[in-house]
Amino acid sequence: MPTTSKKQKARTATHRPAVRRRRFRHDDLVAVDLFSGFGGLTRGIEMAGFTTIMAANHNSYKVEVHEANHPNAEHWIADLVDPDAADYHSARDLPAADLLVAGVSCVNHSFANTQRAYAHGLTLFGMDDPDYEDRVTRSERDRATANCVLHYAQKHRPRMILVECTTELQSWGPLLPGSKKIGDGSTYRWWLRQFDLLDYNHQVLFLNSQFFGVPQSRNRGYWVFVHKSLPMPDLDHRPASRCEPCDKDIEAIWTWRTGIPPTGKVAYGEQYEYRCPSCRTRVEPPATPSITALDLTDLGTRIGDRPVKTFKDGHRGPFAASTTARIERCRQKFADFPAILMPAKGVHGSERLLLQPLATQTSQQEAALLSTGPGLWDNDAALSLAVDNYQGAPRGPGGPLPTQVGSETLAVVSSGVLPYRKNTVPQLYTEPMPTFTAEQIPGVLTAAGWFKQNGTTPNHGTAPHPVTDPLGTLTAHDTTALPTANWGPALSQVPFDECFYRMMAAHEIGRGCGFDVNFRDHTGIFKVWGTARDQVDGFGNAVSPQVGAWIGTRLRAVIHSPQDSGTAADLAEAA
Numbered sequence: 001m002p003t004t005s006k007k008q009k010a011r012t013a014t015h016r017p018a019v020r021r022r023r024f025r026h027d028d029l030v031a032v033d034l035f036s037g038f039g040g041l042t043r044g045i046e047m048a049g050f051t052t053i054m055a056a057n058h059n060s061y062k063v064e065v066h067e068a069n070h071p072n073a074e075h076w077i078a079d080l081v082d083p084d085a086a087d088y089h090s091a092r093d094l095p096a097a098d099l100l101v102a103g104v105s106c107v108n109h110s111f112a113n114t115q116r117a118y119a120h121g122l123t124l125f126g127m128d129d130p131d132y133e134d135r136v137t138r139s140e141r142d143r144a145t146a147n148c149v150l151h152y153a154q155k156h157r158p159r160m161i162l163v164e165c166t167t168e169l170q171s172w173g174p175l176l177p178g179s180k181k182i183g184d185g186s187t188y189r190w191w192l193r194q195f196d197l198l199d200y201n202h203q204v205l206f207l208n209s210q211f212f213g214v215p216q217s218r219n220r221g222y223w224v225f226v227h228k229s230l231p232m233p234d235l236d237h238r239p240a241s242r243c244e245p246c247d248k249d250i251e252a253i254w255t256w257r258t259g260i261p262p263t264g265k266v267a268y269g270e271q272y273e274y275r276c277p278s279c280r281t282r283v284e285p286p287a288t289p290s291i292t293a294l295d296l297t298d299l300g301t302r303i304g305d306r307p308v309k310t311f312k313d314g315h316r317g318p319f320a321a322s323t324t325a326r327i328e329r330c331r332q333k334f335a336d337f338p339a340i341l342m343p344a345k346g347v348h349g350s351e352r353l354l355l356q357p358l359a360t361q362t363s364q365q366e367a368a369l370l371s372t373g374p375g376l377w378d379n380d381a382a383l384s385l386a387v388d389n390y391q392g393a394p395r396g397p398g399g400p401l402p403t404q405v406g407s408e409t410l411a412v413v414s415s416g417v418l419p420y421r422k423n424t425v426p427q428l429y430t431e432p433m434p435t436f437t438a439e440q441i442p443g444v445l446t447a448a449g450w451f452k453q454n455g456t457t458p459n460h461g462t463a464p465h466p467v468t469d470p471l472g473t474l475t476a477h478d479t480t481a482l483p484t485a486n487w488g489p490a491l492s493q494v495p496f497d498e499c500f501y502r503m504m505a506a507h508e509i510g511r512g513c514g515f516d517v518n519f520r521d522h523t524g525i526f527k528v529w530g531t532a533r534d535q536v537d538g539f540g541n542a543v544s545p546q547v548g549a550w551i552g553t554r555l556r557a558v559i560h561s562p563q564d565s566g567t568a569a570d571l572a573e574a575a
Contacts, residue, residue, distance in 0.1 A: 013078035013089035016063070019071035029559060032056075032094050032158075033073075034080060034102035034148055038528075038538040039066040040514065041101040041164060042073070044548020049556045054094055056080055058087070061530060062538055068527045080148045091148040092155040099555065100158045103543045104145040104165045144187075146172075150194050153225075157198070160555050161225035164543045167206060169221060170264030182263050200225040203235055205551070208268040209544040211239050214514040215288040216358035218544060219267040222551060226558065233554040239285035243276040252285055253277050290341060291354040293512035299371045300502025322346060327370060328496070335492035344368040344503055358512045363537040367504040372494040506535035513539045514546050 028051045033042045036055035046052060056076040057063050063077045078089035149163055172191070173183035195202055202225045209218035226232055238251035252274035260266060274285050306318035315321040323344070330342045330351050341352040341359075345366045350359040359367070491499065507528075510517035516525040528535055 011086050013076060013087045014060075016067060016075040016077065018074050019067060029098045029556060031099040031101060032097040032152070034091060034094075034100065034152065035104060035145060036066050037062050037103060038515070038542040039069055040543035040545045041103055041162070041548045042066065042070055043515075043545040044543065044550075045099060045101055045162075045552040046070075047545065047549035048552025050099055050552060053097065056089070056091075056094060061534055065528055065530075065538060081145055091152040094152060094156075096156040097158050098559065099160045099162065099552075100149065100152055100156075101162045101548070102145070102149050102164070103541075104149065104163055104169070144172075146191055150191070150198075153195065153198050153200070157227065159227050159230060159559060161195075161200070161223075162548070162551060162555070163223040163225075164548075165221055165223075167219065167221040167266040168264040170260060170266075171262065172264075176262065185262075185264070188264075195225050199228045201228055201232055202226070203232060205235055205237070206266045206272060207237060207547055209514065209547055210268075210287040210357040211237070211285045212544065212546040212550055213288055214357075214512075214544045214546050215290050215293045216361060216512045216514075217268070217287075218360050218513075220543075220547070221266065222547070224551065224555070226555075230558055233558040235551065235554055237550075239274065241274060241276075241283040241285045243279065243281055243283055245279050245281050246276060250276050250278070250283070252283050287357055289355040290352060290358045290512065293358065293508050294354065294369070295505065295508060298502065298505075299373070299500045300369060301500065302373075302497070303499050303501055304497030306501075327499075327501070330370065331491045331496075331499075336490045338490060339369070339371045340491070341504070342368055342370055361509055361512060361536075361540045363540045365503050365506075365509075365532065365536050367509075369500075369502050369504060370491070371500045372491060372498065373500055506532040506539070509536050510539045513542055514544045515539060515542070 029049065030053045031042075031045050031050040033039070033045075033052055033055040036042055036057045037059075039055065042052045042055060052070060052073045054074045054076070055063070055066055055070065056078060057066070058077065058079045060077045063075050067073075067075050076089055076094070077087070079085040079087045080089060080091050082088055083090075146163065146165070146169065149161060152158070153161060170188050171183045171185050172188040173186035176182050176184050192202060202223060205222040205224065207220060207222060209216060209220070224233070224235060237254050241250055241252040242248075243250045253276070254272060255275045256272050258271050260271065266272065274283050275281060276283055303318055308316055308318060310316050311320050313321060315324075317324055319327070326343065326346075330340060333351060334340045334353070337353060339354055341354065341356075343350050343359075343366060350367075352359060361367070504512075507517045510526065510528065515528075517528065528538070
């Protein structure tokens, strides 16, 4: 019986043979996944055509979930970073592969570790690197998850390596004077130099998952290392967008706004943006709305029906005083809207409309749905959003929605969905409400709560956004809540006790993180079980599969290029 507690840990490293043994083709491109978690990167690179032969993680529950979804791969339940741990297993002892992927953690790159200077001793591979010798602690050298990638690369020389982490990895190093959190980046620079010494070129990508079909705004860094025997792949992200001044569809250009700050934090709309290649006007690429992840057949419990409690501060009510105040603040901020997602805990500025992407999710349930009643979503008065995507087929509120592109027209209708192209005669599904053309997206539709962004981005949280905006980043903790109301009245017109409220469910967070989890019976292509806390932790810490697939496709194209030479084993033997 699968375990369900992430606290359970094997006393010794445990090898788990593949559940379904298979014979690999001689021309299969094979991959190994370090710190595999729920398998976001595994799924992504498999979508791109790689075959994962081995995955490793220290958490037995996550390994079992990964194993259920990738039964052809072998697995290790082991600590890969601490040689003194009873369940340690070296990354060097994993099999050779064409591609190594790793979702490394910044948690183990603790800036506090740098306070104990490691002034003497050898570098990781005994290389001459005085800067590293003088400034990096033994803990960082031996225990950081990012260094496990180096261990594997030194032994096996995979043709390509893909590392995912928060962008703050760039500040990895001794603390800056007067700072308790921000490092000087020297360890990070040393880490990059080691790959050059191992004959790898590299490129760093800063991408937001909301532009890859994932209904959350998730800013992450992706480090691509390619052996110097291969050409570098085309990794420029050029999303299809709409430039209004040029009046045409374009491939937008990724563009810096400010550069990289000392914190290493790089976020869409703050440090970078997208622009038209012709007129250089800033454009908003199509993003995936949070409504695609939500099960709107369940709006939760009427607030007036929730049990009244007495809290430590003497406050009596269905919620703590801070939660009540937060709900009221959101109701006033989004007074004309029938439903929103809101922070369920002490998080400010992450309220979202249903056509925005989710905020970044963490390992905790921190988001809630607030509404004015079930009438909004019943069959007779449903709010639906559809985007043509050149498909031309109506979609109801129960199914997933396609990603918006700039030249398409949205229609909010009283029942079902009405997709149609701009400047064409719509095929009526039911009587539509006013529509948005490409020039009006995001536009204003007071009845539905639409409004212009006026240059703000979904990540800023400084102004409401249309429901077409993607969710904020989903992390290992639930961080989003949803308030809703009947289509007729707005939130401000409904008494507090008449509103409905519930937390986002684990399966909704899973869908918001890009996993195919069915929100009807909690099953689907992706198999998962266990407590909501364990599931949310797994989903929130996972890499967005769709981003992994985009990068993996470009890596695979290089391996099959005319300049390609040799296999992973050949490169390791030559090294």
